[in-house]
Amino acid sequence: MKIHQLLIQLLILIIYWLIEKLWSKIRSSNRPGRKRVHYPAAWTILLLLLIWWKVGTYYFAYPAAILSLFGLILACLQRYQTGEFLYSRFWIAYWRLACLMTVVFFVFANLLPPLPTA
Template identity: 35%
Template sequence: MDYRIAFLQVILLIIVWLVELLLSKVFRHEHYQRHHKHSPIIWTIILWLLSIYNIDSLYWMAYPIAAWMIIAIVLIIGQTIHYNEFIYRRYWSVFWRLSVIIATITFIISLFCQNLPLI
């Protein structure tokens, strides 16, 4: 594990967090105050890109991405069964929160899996 790269990536994540926090304070709307200050879509994309950079092989990244898609399908089926309908507004918020959790776990694991064999 290259600690310098991991340290730089953590600093990058802190900078993105601070920029997002500052932007939410500058462009604050009273209508959106009760909503989240951070965008889960942006965090998911950044964490996936850093994970791909760390693992350095798209072969190994296929497994967490497949798990991510399976969870998305299970979430769709679960919401359809529970509510007897599928509404995107209800789905997207839960989907992106779960996506951030999965991407964070994948990123943390990718920090320690940099020497996986290339297949």
């Protein structure tokens, strides 16, 4: 069953990647200066939903808590370094690193032990 679920999830990721590539081609044909379209926020949300589907609500709390803590740490660092609080450069860094972290969580979700049933 886990292999079936993993294959379905990989198929979903491939389909989303193809849609993103197609959208990039459409946008670059309309605007010649724009070459690439990539949405790290959409990738992160999609991967988090797939993690939730794979591991359920118990284990899902860990990546959600780590991403929340990561966002708070980045916001505090941003405030300390530049004196500004949550501007566009912060969000770019947050979504890129959050996407990377969710890929790691997604890959290692198969290694988690099953939950005990009551």
